Amino acid sequence: MSAPLRFISTRGGTAPLSFRDAVLTGLAPDGGLLLPEAIPDVRGALAAWRGLPYGELACEILRRYADIEPETLRGLVARSLASFRHPETVPVVPLEGTWVAELFHGPTLSFKDIALQFLGRLFALILAERGTELNIVGATSGDTGSAAIHGVRGRDRMRIFMMHPRGRISAVQERQMTTVTDANVFNLAVEGSFDDCQRILKATFGDAGFKQRFALGAVNSINWARLQAQIVYYFYAGLRVMDATGAAAVQFCVPTGNFGDIFAGYLAARMGLPVARLILATNANDILARFFNTGVYRRGPVHATLSPSMDIQVASNFERYLYYRAGEDPDRVAAWMQEFAETGTLALDGADGGHPDALFAAGAAGEKETLETIRETHAVHGYLPDPHTAVGLSVARRFRSDAAPTVCLATAHPAKFGEAIRRATGRDLAHHPVIEALLGLPTRADRMDPSVEALEGYIEEHARPVRDANRTQGGGHGEP
Numbered sequence: 165m166s167a168p169l170r171f172i173s174t175r176g177g178t179a180p181l182s183f184r185d186a187v188l189t190g191l192a193p194d195g196g197l198l199l200p201e202a203i204p205d206v207r208g209a210l211a212a213w214r215g216l217p218y219g220e221l222a223c224e225i226l227r228r229y230a231d232i233e234p235e236t237l238r239g240l241v242a243r244s245l246a247s248f249r250h251p252e253t254v255p256v257v258p259l260e261g262t263w264v265a266e267l268f269h270g271p272t273l274s275f276k277d278i279a280l281q282f283l284g285r286l287f288a289l290i291l292a293e294r295g296t297e298l299n300i301v302g303a304t305s306g307d308t309g310s311a312a313i314h315g316v317r318g319r320d321r322m323r324i325f326m327m328h329p330r331g332r333i334s335a336v337q338e339r340q341m342t343t344v345t346d347a348n349v350f351n352l353a354v355e356g357s358f359d360d361c362q363r364i365l366k367a368t369f370g371d372a373g374f375k376q377r378f379a380l381g382a383v384n385s386i387n388w389a390r391l392q393a394q395i396v397y398y399f400y401a402g403l404r405v406m407d408a409t410g411a412a413a414v415q416f417c418v419p420t421g422n423f424g425d426i427f428a429g430y431l432a433a434r435m436g437l438p439v440a441r442l443i444l445a446t447n448a449n450d451i452l453a454r455f456f457n458t459g460v461y462r463r464g465p466v467h468a469t470l471s472p473s474m475d476i477q478v479a480s481n482f483e484r485y486l487y488y489r490a491g492e493d494p495d496r497v498a499a500w501m502q503e504f505a506e507t508g509t510l511a512l513d514g515a516d517g518g519h520p521d522a523l524f525a526a527g528a529a530g531e532k533e534t535l536e537t538i539r540e541t542h543a544v545h546g547y548l549p550d551p552h553t554a555v556g557l558s559v560a561r562r563f564r565s566d567a568a569p570t571v572c573l574a575t576a577h578p579a580k581f582g583e584a585i586r587r588a589t590g591r592d593l594a595h596h597p598v599i600e601a602l603l604g605l606p607t608r609a610d611r612m613d614p615s616v617e618a619l620e621g622y623i624e625e626h627a628r629p630v631r632d633a634n635r636t637q638g639g640g641h642g643e644p
Protein backbone atom coordinates (compact mmCIF):
# COMPACT_ATOMS: atom_id res chain seq x y z
CA MET A 165 0.00 0.00 0.00
CA SER A 166 1.06 3.58 -0.64
CA ALA A 167 1.99 5.90 2.23
CA PRO A 168 -0.99 7.04 4.32
CA LEU A 169 -2.69 10.21 3.14
CA ARG A 170 -1.77 13.33 5.06
CA PHE A 171 -3.87 16.42 5.69
CA ILE A 172 -2.96 20.01 4.86
CA SER A 173 -4.41 23.41 5.68
CA THR A 174 -6.26 25.61 3.18
CA ARG A 175 -4.02 28.47 4.37
CA GLY A 176 -0.74 26.62 3.92
CA GLY A 177 0.71 27.46 7.33
CA THR A 178 0.46 24.05 9.03
CA ALA A 179 2.82 21.11 8.56
CA PRO A 180 0.93 18.11 7.06
CA LEU A 181 -0.94 16.08 9.71
CA SER A 182 -1.66 12.39 10.03
CA PHE A 183 -5.28 11.25 9.80
CA ARG A 184 -5.59 10.90 13.59
CA ASP A 185 -4.12 14.33 14.27
CA ALA A 186 -6.43 15.84 11.65
CA VAL A 187 -9.45 14.30 13.41
CA LEU A 188 -8.45 15.57 16.84
CA THR A 189 -7.30 18.98 15.59
CA GLY A 190 -10.52 20.17 13.98
CA LEU A 191 -9.46 23.65 12.89
CA ALA A 192 -5.87 23.88 11.57
CA PRO A 193 -3.53 25.83 13.86
CA ASP A 194 -3.01 28.49 11.14
CA GLY A 195 -6.76 29.21 11.14
CA GLY A 196 -7.43 27.28 7.93
CA LEU A 197 -9.40 24.09 7.34
CA LEU A 198 -7.92 20.67 6.76
CA LEU A 199 -8.06 18.80 3.46
CA PRO A 200 -6.40 15.63 2.18
CA GLU A 201 -3.17 16.43 0.35
CA ALA A 202 -4.57 14.56 -2.67
CA ILE A 203 -8.08 13.40 -3.53
CA PRO A 204 -8.18 9.66 -4.29
CA ASP A 205 -9.32 8.73 -7.80
CA VAL A 206 -11.77 5.82 -7.50
CA ARG A 207 -13.07 5.64 -11.08
CA GLY A 208 -11.51 2.22 -11.55
CA ALA A 209 -13.45 0.84 -8.58
CA LEU A 210 -16.93 2.13 -9.48
CA ALA A 211 -18.09 -0.92 -11.43
CA ALA A 212 -17.25 -3.20 -8.50
CA TRP A 213 -19.02 -0.88 -6.04
CA ARG A 214 -22.41 -1.12 -7.76
CA GLY A 215 -24.86 -2.95 -5.56
CA LEU A 216 -22.67 -2.99 -2.44
CA PRO A 217 -24.59 -2.63 0.83
CA TYR A 218 -24.08 0.73 2.55
CA GLY A 219 -21.66 -0.58 5.19
CA GLU A 220 -19.35 -2.27 2.70
CA LEU A 221 -19.32 0.76 0.43
CA ALA A 222 -18.54 2.94 3.46
CA CYS A 223 -15.47 0.82 4.30
CA GLU A 224 -14.25 1.01 0.69
CA ILE A 225 -14.50 4.81 0.65
CA LEU A 226 -13.32 5.54 4.19
CA ARG A 227 -10.18 3.44 3.86
CA ARG A 228 -9.04 5.75 1.05
CA TYR A 229 -8.70 8.54 3.63
CA ALA A 230 -8.40 6.95 7.05
CA ASP A 231 -5.24 5.14 7.91
CA ILE A 232 -7.00 2.58 10.13
CA GLU A 233 -6.50 -1.15 10.12
CA PRO A 234 -9.25 -2.75 7.91
CA GLU A 235 -10.81 -4.92 10.62
CA THR A 236 -10.92 -1.99 13.05
CA LEU A 237 -12.51 0.23 10.41
CA ARG A 238 -15.09 -2.44 9.63
CA GLY A 239 -16.04 -2.62 13.30
CA LEU A 240 -16.29 1.16 13.61
CA VAL A 241 -18.53 1.40 10.56
CA ALA A 242 -20.73 -1.53 11.62
CA ARG A 243 -21.31 -0.10 15.09
CA SER A 244 -22.00 3.39 13.71
CA LEU A 245 -24.60 2.06 11.27
CA ALA A 246 -26.22 -0.21 13.86
CA SER A 247 -27.87 2.86 15.39
CA PHE A 248 -29.81 3.51 12.16
CA ARG A 249 -33.39 2.35 12.02
CA HIS A 250 -33.54 1.47 8.33
CA PRO A 251 -31.92 -1.75 7.07
CA GLU A 252 -30.47 0.09 4.05
CA THR A 253 -29.19 2.96 6.25
CA VAL A 254 -29.98 5.48 3.49
CA PRO A 255 -33.00 4.32 1.46
CA VAL A 256 -33.36 6.00 -1.94
CA VAL A 257 -37.03 6.41 -2.87
CA PRO A 258 -38.52 7.51 -6.21
CA LEU A 259 -40.62 10.67 -6.11
CA GLU A 260 -42.26 12.15 -9.18
CA GLY A 261 -39.39 11.76 -11.65
CA THR A 262 -36.72 12.50 -9.03
CA TRP A 263 -35.22 10.46 -6.20
CA VAL A 264 -35.04 11.19 -2.51
CA ALA A 265 -32.10 9.90 -0.46
CA GLU A 266 -33.38 9.67 3.11
CA LEU A 267 -30.49 10.56 5.38
CA PHE A 268 -32.59 10.85 8.55
CA HIS A 269 -32.91 7.35 9.94
CA GLY A 270 -30.32 7.83 12.68
CA PRO A 271 -30.97 8.34 16.41
CA THR A 272 -31.76 12.08 16.23
CA LEU A 273 -33.51 12.02 12.83
CA SER A 274 -31.21 14.40 10.94
CA PHE A 275 -28.46 13.63 8.43
CA LYS A 276 -25.90 14.84 10.97
CA ASP A 277 -26.14 11.45 12.69
CA ILE A 278 -24.38 9.81 9.74
CA ALA A 279 -21.16 11.69 10.44
CA LEU A 280 -21.48 12.08 14.21
CA GLN A 281 -22.23 8.45 15.02
CA PHE A 282 -18.97 7.67 13.21
CA LEU A 283 -16.99 10.57 14.69
CA GLY A 284 -17.91 9.70 18.31
CA ARG A 285 -16.55 6.18 17.83
CA LEU A 286 -13.51 7.41 15.95
CA PHE A 287 -12.67 9.77 18.83
CA ALA A 288 -13.01 6.86 21.27
CA LEU A 289 -10.62 4.74 19.20
CA ILE A 290 -7.94 7.44 18.89
CA LEU A 291 -8.18 8.51 22.54
CA ALA A 292 -7.85 4.90 23.72
CA GLU A 293 -4.80 4.35 21.48
CA ARG A 294 -3.19 7.48 22.87
CA GLY A 295 -4.34 7.01 26.45
CA THR A 296 -5.72 10.53 26.63
CA GLU A 297 -9.02 12.38 27.00
CA LEU A 298 -11.07 15.01 25.19
CA ASN A 299 -13.51 17.64 26.42
CA ILE A 300 -15.83 18.54 23.56
CA VAL A 301 -17.38 21.98 23.70
CA GLY A 302 -20.04 23.23 21.33
CA ALA A 303 -22.89 25.64 20.77
CA THR A 304 -26.10 24.75 19.00
CA SER A 305 -29.38 26.25 17.97
CA GLY A 306 -30.67 23.04 16.48
CA ASP A 307 -29.67 19.69 15.02
CA THR A 308 -25.91 19.64 15.57
CA GLY A 309 -26.12 19.58 19.35
CA SER A 310 -28.39 16.57 19.62
CA ALA A 311 -26.53 14.58 16.95
CA ALA A 312 -23.19 15.33 18.65
CA ILE A 313 -24.51 14.41 22.09
CA HIS A 314 -25.93 11.12 20.81
CA GLY A 315 -22.60 10.41 19.08
CA VAL A 316 -20.56 10.61 22.29
CA ARG A 317 -23.00 9.74 25.09
CA GLY A 318 -21.72 7.10 27.47
CA ARG A 319 -18.27 6.92 25.86
CA ASP A 320 -15.08 6.73 27.90
CA ARG A 321 -12.42 9.41 27.77
CA MET A 322 -14.69 12.19 26.56
CA ARG A 323 -17.19 14.64 27.93
CA ILE A 324 -19.41 16.96 25.94
CA PHE A 325 -20.43 20.45 27.06
CA MET A 326 -23.16 21.70 24.74
CA MET A 327 -24.55 25.22 25.06
CA HIS A 328 -27.96 26.20 23.74
CA PRO A 329 -29.82 29.49 24.17
CA ARG A 330 -32.35 28.78 26.92
CA GLY A 331 -35.94 28.81 25.67
CA ARG A 332 -34.94 29.77 22.13
CA ILE A 333 -34.69 26.40 20.43
CA SER A 334 -37.64 24.23 19.49
CA ALA A 335 -39.15 22.05 22.22
CA VAL A 336 -38.31 18.90 20.25
CA GLN A 337 -34.70 19.93 19.69
CA GLU A 338 -34.31 20.82 23.36
CA ARG A 339 -35.73 17.50 24.54
CA GLN A 340 -33.51 15.57 22.13
CA MET A 341 -30.55 16.98 24.05
CA THR A 342 -31.71 17.34 27.63
CA THR A 343 -33.19 13.84 27.88
CA VAL A 344 -29.66 12.45 27.46
CA THR A 345 -28.60 12.10 31.08
CA ASP A 346 -25.38 10.08 30.69
CA ALA A 347 -22.69 11.20 33.12
CA ASN A 348 -20.41 12.52 30.33
CA VAL A 349 -23.08 14.82 28.83
CA PHE A 350 -23.52 18.39 30.09
CA ASN A 351 -26.33 20.45 28.61
CA LEU A 352 -25.86 24.13 29.30
CA ALA A 353 -28.95 26.32 28.97
CA VAL A 354 -27.42 29.75 28.43
CA GLU A 355 -29.36 32.83 29.53
CA GLY A 356 -28.85 34.57 26.20
CA SER A 357 -29.01 34.21 22.43
CA PHE A 358 -27.32 31.76 20.06
CA ASP A 359 -24.88 34.57 19.18
CA ASP A 360 -23.95 34.77 22.89
CA CYS A 361 -23.26 31.02 22.86
CA GLN A 362 -21.06 31.34 19.78
CA ARG A 363 -19.18 34.29 21.23
CA ILE A 364 -18.48 32.35 24.44
CA LEU A 365 -17.39 29.32 22.42
CA LYS A 366 -14.98 31.34 20.28
CA ALA A 367 -13.46 33.10 23.28
CA THR A 368 -13.00 29.84 25.19
CA PHE A 369 -11.22 28.18 22.25
CA GLY A 370 -9.18 31.39 21.94
CA ASP A 371 -7.97 31.00 25.54
CA ALA A 372 -4.91 28.91 24.59
CA GLY A 373 -3.92 27.97 28.15
CA PHE A 374 -7.40 26.76 29.04
CA LYS A 375 -7.84 24.94 25.74
CA GLN A 376 -4.61 23.05 26.27
CA ARG A 377 -5.20 22.27 29.94
CA PHE A 378 -8.59 20.69 29.26
CA ALA A 379 -7.85 19.31 25.77
CA LEU A 380 -10.86 21.02 24.26
CA GLY A 381 -12.24 19.39 21.12
CA ALA A 382 -14.79 20.40 18.51
CA VAL A 383 -17.45 18.39 16.73
CA ASN A 384 -18.77 21.06 14.39
CA SER A 385 -18.83 20.57 10.66
CA ILE A 386 -15.28 21.82 10.14
CA ASN A 387 -14.01 18.44 11.35
CA TRP A 388 -12.61 16.53 8.38
CA ALA A 389 -13.94 13.18 9.62
CA ARG A 390 -17.51 14.42 9.27
CA LEU A 391 -17.03 15.20 5.58
CA GLN A 392 -15.39 11.89 4.91
CA ALA A 393 -18.38 10.01 6.35
CA GLN A 394 -20.75 12.08 4.25
CA ILE A 395 -19.03 11.29 0.94
CA VAL A 396 -20.36 7.73 1.27
CA TYR A 397 -24.03 8.49 0.71
CA TYR A 398 -23.31 10.37 -2.51
CA PHE A 399 -21.75 7.23 -3.95
CA TYR A 400 -24.43 4.99 -2.49
CA ALA A 401 -27.38 7.01 -3.81
CA GLY A 402 -25.66 7.92 -7.09
CA LEU A 403 -24.79 4.33 -7.97
CA ARG A 404 -28.29 3.09 -7.00
CA VAL A 405 -30.03 5.65 -9.17
CA MET A 406 -27.70 5.07 -12.13
CA ASP A 407 -28.47 1.35 -11.84
CA ALA A 408 -32.21 1.94 -11.61
CA THR A 409 -32.39 4.37 -14.54
CA GLY A 410 -29.50 3.34 -16.79
CA ALA A 411 -28.29 6.96 -16.73
CA ALA A 412 -24.55 7.61 -17.03
CA ALA A 413 -24.55 10.41 -14.44
CA VAL A 414 -26.75 11.93 -11.74
CA GLN A 415 -27.24 15.36 -10.24
CA PHE A 416 -27.71 16.03 -6.55
CA CYS A 417 -29.83 18.71 -4.94
CA VAL A 418 -28.57 19.63 -1.47
CA PRO A 419 -30.25 21.91 1.11
CA THR A 420 -27.29 23.92 2.33
CA GLY A 421 -26.25 25.96 5.37
CA ASN A 422 -22.61 25.55 6.37
CA PHE A 423 -21.58 24.06 2.98
CA GLY A 424 -20.51 20.82 4.68
CA ASP A 425 -22.96 18.40 3.13
CA ILE A 426 -22.66 19.76 -0.41
CA PHE A 427 -18.86 19.92 -0.10
CA ALA A 428 -18.88 16.16 0.55
CA GLY A 429 -20.72 15.90 -2.80
CA TYR A 430 -18.05 18.03 -4.43
CA LEU A 431 -15.40 15.63 -3.12
CA ALA A 432 -17.39 12.65 -4.42
CA ALA A 433 -17.41 14.28 -7.87
CA ARG A 434 -13.67 14.93 -7.71
CA MET A 435 -13.10 11.30 -6.67
CA GLY A 436 -14.77 10.22 -9.89
CA LEU A 437 -18.48 9.70 -9.18
CA PRO A 438 -20.26 10.83 -12.39
CA VAL A 439 -21.97 13.97 -11.03
CA ALA A 440 -23.52 16.07 -13.78
CA ARG A 441 -24.35 18.93 -11.41
CA LEU A 442 -24.57 19.85 -7.75
CA ILE A 443 -27.68 21.91 -7.16
CA LEU A 444 -27.21 24.10 -4.11
CA ALA A 445 -30.46 25.05 -2.38
CA THR A 446 -30.73 27.72 0.31
CA ASN A 447 -33.57 29.36 2.20
CA ALA A 448 -33.78 33.17 2.45
CA ASN A 449 -30.20 33.11 3.79
CA ASP A 450 -28.95 32.93 0.23
CA ILE A 451 -25.33 34.13 0.36
CA LEU A 452 -24.14 30.85 -1.20
CA ALA A 453 -26.79 30.79 -3.93
CA ARG A 454 -25.84 34.35 -4.83
CA PHE A 455 -22.18 33.41 -4.95
CA PHE A 456 -22.70 30.55 -7.38
CA ASN A 457 -24.83 32.75 -9.60
CA THR A 458 -22.69 35.90 -9.55
CA GLY A 459 -19.17 35.02 -8.35
CA VAL A 460 -19.53 37.49 -5.46
CA TYR A 461 -19.72 36.31 -1.83
CA ARG A 462 -21.29 39.02 0.30
CA ARG A 463 -22.32 38.76 3.92
CA GLY A 464 -25.89 39.82 4.78
CA PRO A 465 -28.16 39.76 7.84
CA VAL A 466 -29.34 36.37 9.13
CA HIS A 467 -33.07 35.71 8.71
CA ALA A 468 -34.98 33.25 10.91
CA THR A 469 -36.82 30.75 8.69
CA LEU A 470 -38.79 27.49 8.84
CA SER A 471 -35.54 25.65 8.04
CA PRO A 472 -33.45 26.85 11.01
CA SER A 473 -30.48 24.55 10.40
CA MET A 474 -29.80 26.56 7.25
CA ASP A 475 -30.12 29.99 8.89
CA ILE A 476 -26.46 30.74 8.32
CA GLN A 477 -24.78 33.57 6.47
CA VAL A 478 -21.10 32.71 6.64
CA ALA A 479 -20.61 29.04 5.81
CA SER A 480 -17.66 27.53 7.69
CA ASN A 481 -16.83 24.94 5.03
CA PHE A 482 -16.86 27.30 2.08
CA GLU A 483 -13.16 27.97 2.50
CA ARG A 484 -12.50 24.36 1.51
CA TYR A 485 -14.18 24.92 -1.83
CA LEU A 486 -12.28 28.18 -2.30
CA TYR A 487 -9.04 26.22 -1.95
CA TYR A 488 -9.83 24.22 -5.10
CA ARG A 489 -11.24 27.30 -6.79
CA ALA A 490 -7.90 29.01 -6.13
CA GLY A 491 -6.08 26.22 -7.97
CA GLU A 492 -4.93 24.77 -4.60
CA ASP A 493 -2.99 27.96 -3.88
CA PRO A 494 -3.16 28.62 -0.11
CA ASP A 495 -1.85 32.19 -0.46
CA ARG A 496 -4.76 33.09 -2.65
CA VAL A 497 -7.19 31.52 -0.17
CA ALA A 498 -5.63 33.45 2.70
CA ALA A 499 -5.89 36.70 0.71
CA TRP A 500 -9.54 36.03 -0.18
CA MET A 501 -10.41 35.22 3.44
CA GLN A 502 -8.70 38.37 4.62
CA GLU A 503 -10.55 40.45 2.05
CA PHE A 504 -13.81 38.90 3.24
CA ALA A 505 -13.01 39.48 6.92
CA GLU A 506 -12.19 43.13 6.25
CA THR A 507 -14.91 44.09 3.78
CA GLY A 508 -17.64 41.46 4.14
CA THR A 509 -17.30 40.80 0.39
CA LEU A 510 -15.23 38.39 -1.65
CA ALA A 511 -15.14 38.60 -5.44
CA LEU A 512 -13.37 35.94 -7.48
CA ASP A 513 -10.60 37.49 -9.47
CA GLY A 514 -7.82 36.89 -11.94
CA ALA A 515 -7.07 33.52 -13.43
CA ASP A 516 -10.56 32.08 -13.50
CA GLY A 517 -12.14 35.46 -14.27
CA GLY A 518 -14.85 34.81 -11.70
CA HIS A 519 -16.72 32.50 -14.07
CA PRO A 520 -19.43 30.47 -12.41
CA ASP A 521 -18.42 26.88 -11.68
CA ALA A 522 -20.21 24.69 -14.26
CA LEU A 523 -20.50 21.86 -11.72
CA PHE A 524 -22.85 23.96 -9.58
CA ALA A 525 -26.33 25.33 -10.06
CA ALA A 526 -27.92 27.28 -7.24
CA GLY A 527 -31.21 28.74 -6.08
CA ALA A 528 -33.07 29.91 -2.99
CA ALA A 529 -36.60 29.07 -1.81
CA GLY A 530 -38.50 31.46 0.48
CA GLU A 531 -41.00 30.59 3.20
CA LYS A 532 -44.02 30.56 0.87
CA GLU A 533 -42.36 28.18 -1.56
CA THR A 534 -41.20 25.94 1.28
CA LEU A 535 -44.71 25.65 2.75
CA GLU A 536 -46.24 25.18 -0.69
CA THR A 537 -43.73 22.43 -1.53
CA ILE A 538 -44.51 20.57 1.70
CA ARG A 539 -48.25 20.87 1.07
CA GLU A 540 -48.11 19.86 -2.57
CA THR A 541 -45.60 17.03 -2.19
CA HIS A 542 -47.84 15.55 0.47
CA ALA A 543 -51.14 16.19 -1.33
CA VAL A 544 -50.03 15.02 -4.79
CA HIS A 545 -47.44 12.35 -4.01
CA GLY A 546 -48.28 11.27 -0.47
CA TYR A 547 -44.74 12.10 0.66
CA LEU A 548 -44.11 14.45 3.59
CA PRO A 549 -40.79 16.34 3.41
CA ASP A 550 -39.35 18.32 6.34
CA PRO A 551 -38.86 22.05 5.66
CA HIS A 552 -35.11 21.69 4.85
CA THR A 553 -35.81 18.91 2.37
CA ALA A 554 -38.67 20.98 0.95
CA VAL A 555 -36.26 23.84 0.18
CA GLY A 556 -34.25 21.33 -1.86
CA LEU A 557 -37.25 19.86 -3.64
CA SER A 558 -38.46 23.33 -4.53
CA VAL A 559 -35.12 24.43 -6.00
CA ALA A 560 -34.55 21.07 -7.74
CA ARG A 561 -37.62 21.64 -9.92
CA ARG A 562 -35.88 24.52 -11.65
CA PHE A 563 -32.99 22.34 -12.75
CA ARG A 564 -34.50 19.19 -14.21
CA SER A 565 -32.32 17.41 -16.74
CA ASP A 566 -33.23 14.69 -19.24
CA ALA A 567 -29.74 13.21 -19.19
CA ALA A 568 -29.10 13.07 -15.46
CA PRO A 569 -31.75 12.09 -12.90
CA THR A 570 -31.88 14.25 -9.75
CA VAL A 571 -31.23 12.88 -6.28
CA CYS A 572 -32.63 15.20 -3.59
CA LEU A 573 -31.04 14.77 -0.19
CA ALA A 574 -33.65 14.54 2.60
CA THR A 575 -31.80 15.97 5.59
CA ALA A 576 -34.33 15.61 8.43
CA HIS A 577 -37.44 13.64 9.35
CA PRO A 578 -40.58 15.85 9.27
CA ALA A 579 -41.45 14.93 12.87
CA LYS A 580 -38.57 17.16 14.01
CA PHE A 581 -40.40 20.14 12.53
CA GLY A 582 -44.04 19.43 13.37
CA GLU A 583 -45.01 23.11 13.58
CA ALA A 584 -43.91 23.79 9.98
CA ILE A 585 -45.81 20.70 8.83
CA ARG A 586 -48.95 21.95 10.61
CA ARG A 587 -48.61 25.36 8.98
CA ALA A 588 -48.12 23.82 5.54
CA THR A 589 -50.86 21.20 5.65
CA GLY A 590 -53.20 22.42 8.40
CA ARG A 591 -52.81 18.98 9.97
CA ASP A 592 -50.77 17.26 12.58
CA LEU A 593 -49.20 14.71 10.23
CA ALA A 594 -45.59 14.41 11.34
CA HIS A 595 -44.93 11.76 13.94
CA HIS A 596 -42.07 9.50 14.86
CA PRO A 597 -41.79 7.09 17.80
CA VAL A 598 -38.36 8.53 18.67
CA ILE A 599 -39.87 11.97 19.22
CA GLU A 600 -42.93 10.65 21.04
CA ALA A 601 -40.73 8.60 23.38
CA LEU A 602 -39.03 11.80 24.57
CA LEU A 603 -42.18 13.06 26.24
CA GLY A 604 -42.08 10.98 29.40
CA LEU A 605 -38.32 11.07 29.95
CA PRO A 606 -36.47 12.97 32.68
CA THR A 607 -34.35 15.89 31.46
CA ARG A 608 -31.15 17.49 32.67
CA ALA A 609 -29.65 20.88 31.86
CA ASP A 610 -27.79 23.43 33.94
CA ARG A 611 -28.49 27.11 33.53
CA MET A 612 -25.49 29.22 32.73
CA ASP A 613 -24.80 32.95 32.62
CA PRO A 614 -23.75 34.16 29.18
CA SER A 615 -20.06 34.62 29.92
CA VAL A 616 -16.73 32.97 29.20
CA GLU A 617 -16.00 32.85 32.94
CA ALA A 618 -19.21 30.92 33.52
CA LEU A 619 -18.34 28.31 30.86
CA GLU A 620 -14.73 27.92 31.94
CA GLY A 621 -15.77 27.70 35.59
CA TYR A 622 -18.32 25.02 34.72
CA ILE A 623 -15.78 22.97 32.78
CA GLU A 624 -13.24 23.26 35.61
CA GLU A 625 -15.84 21.96 38.00
CA HIS A 626 -16.88 19.00 35.85
CA ALA A 627 -13.74 17.92 33.98
CA ARG A 628 -10.23 17.01 35.04
CA PRO A 629 -7.30 18.80 33.48
CA VAL A 630 -5.85 16.53 30.78
CA ARG A 631 -2.23 15.83 31.48
CA ASP A 632 -1.09 14.42 28.17
CA ALA A 633 -2.85 17.18 26.26
CA ASN A 634 -3.79 16.46 22.68
CA ARG A 635 -2.82 18.66 19.84
CA THR A 636 -4.24 22.15 19.68
CA GLN A 637 -7.95 21.85 19.12
CA GLY A 638 -9.81 23.90 16.58
CA GLY A 639 -13.02 25.66 17.34
CA GLY A 640 -14.90 28.86 17.15
CA HIS A 641 -17.07 27.92 14.22
CA GLY A 642 -20.42 27.48 15.89
CA GLU A 643 -23.36 26.26 13.86
CA PRO A 644 -27.04 25.70 14.32
Ligand SMILES: *Cc1c(COP(=O)(O)O)cnc(C)c1O
Pocket residue numbers: 274275276307308385419420421422423424425426473474552553575576
Ligand atom coordinates in the same frame (compact mmCIF):
# COMPACT_ATOMS: atom_id res chain seq x y z
C1 LIG B 1 -27.25 20.97 9.27
C2 LIG B 1 -28.47 20.80 8.40
C3 LIG B 1 -28.50 21.26 7.06
C4 LIG B 1 -27.36 22.02 6.43
O1 LIG B 1 -26.21 21.22 6.27
P1 LIG B 1 -24.80 21.92 6.00
O2 LIG B 1 -23.82 20.81 6.00
O3 LIG B 1 -24.61 22.88 7.13
O4 LIG B 1 -24.91 22.61 4.69
C5 LIG B 1 -29.63 21.00 6.31
N1 LIG B 1 -30.70 20.35 6.83
C6 LIG B 1 -30.71 19.91 8.11
C7 LIG B 1 -31.92 19.21 8.61
C8 LIG B 1 -29.60 20.11 8.94
O5 LIG B 1 -29.63 19.67 10.21
